[in-house]
Amino acid sequence: MVEVRRVRLSDTSALKDLRLEALRTDRMAFGSTVEREQAFPPERWKERTRQGSVDERWATFIAEEANGTLVGMVTVGAPKEATSFNIFGMWVRPSHRGRGLGGRLLDAALEFAERASPGATVELEVVRTQEAAVRTYESRGFRFTGATEPLGHSAPAVCHLMIRPGR
Numbered sequence: 001m002v003e004v005r006r007v008r009l010s011d012t013s014a015l016k017d018l019r020l021e022a023l024r025t026d027r028m029a030f031g032s033t034v035e036r037e038q039a040f041p042p043e044r045w046k047e048r049t050r051q052g053s054v055d056e057r058w059a060t061f062i063a064e065e066a067n068g069t070l071v072g073m074v075t076v077g078a079p080k081e082a083t084s085f086n087i088f089g090m091w092v093r094p095s096h097r098g099r100g101l102g103g104r105l106l107d108a109a110l111e112f113a114e115r116a117s118p119g120a121t122v123e124l125e126v127v128r129t130q131e132a133a134v135r136t137y138e139s140r141g142f143r144f145t146g147a148t149e150p151l152g153h154s155a156p157a158v159c160h161l162m163i164r165p166g167r
Contacts, residue, residue, distance in 0.1 A: 002071060002096070004104045006112075007060040011070070012049040015062065018070045022091040028127050029091065033153050051077075057085075057116050061108040063092065063101045071096040076109035078117065084163075085113040087124040090133065102136045110140060110164070119166035125159035127151060137162055 007015055023034035052060025052075060063072030072092035078085040087109055092101045113122050124142065126133055142162040151157040 001066050002063050002099075002101060003066075004061055004063050004072075004101070004108050006108075007049055007052045007062050007073075009046070009050055009053055011053075011062065012046050014068075014070045015049055015052075015060070015073065016045045018062075018073055018091075018093075019089070021093070022073070022089075025094065026091065026130075028151065028154060028157060029130050029133070030089070031125075031152060031159070059109065059112045060089070061105050061112075063096070063105055072101045072105050074105040074109050076113050076122070078113070078120070083117070084121040084123055085117070087122060090124075097132065102133065103139065106136060106140055114167070121166045122164045124162050125149070126162060127157060128160055134162075137164075140164065 020034055020038060023030055023032060023037060027033070049060070051058050055077070057080060058075070058077035060073060060075045062070050064070055074087060074090040076085050076087050087106070090102065090105065092105070110122060113120055124137065126137065128134060141164045145161045145163055147161040148158040151159050
């Protein structure tokens with residue numbers, strides 16, 4: 001049984017390990033690199049987890065096995081003045097894919113955004129080769145806008161903007 005829940009400050013070390021594993025495993029799915037984030041000081045990881053656990057406009061959700069092992073994550077957030085939310089850092093361990101965990105994580109993030117700002121637009125960027133992710137996003141109402149931007153660490157790869165209009 002895998003539970004999807006909001007991250008807690010006590011998850012800092014496990015969340016760091018999961019994020020670094022994600023960056024190593026699926027380099028093209030992220031705008032950052034494992035080399036960059038391995039260099040983050042412990043305080044940065046703690047602040048990232050703290051914000052994801054308590055902030056009113058930012059949240060990180062994790063998928064956790066009964067034994068406490070983290071197997072997936074997603075973050076959703078918007079600056080206080082923003083009218084739309086962004087989804088980022090979505091990832092599920094390869095051993096746990098195909099079980100609907102990505103959809104469950106995304107649903108938790110979307111529910112959070114809706115509670116924080118009813119009717120808000122939600123945006124994300126995805127590399128089109130991440131076909132399972134694209135299918136999950138489309139199944140939740142996201143559509144490609146046609147806008148792209150370079151995936152900074154791996155030119156000429158590009159990220160495609162997807163938007164889910166406010167409801």
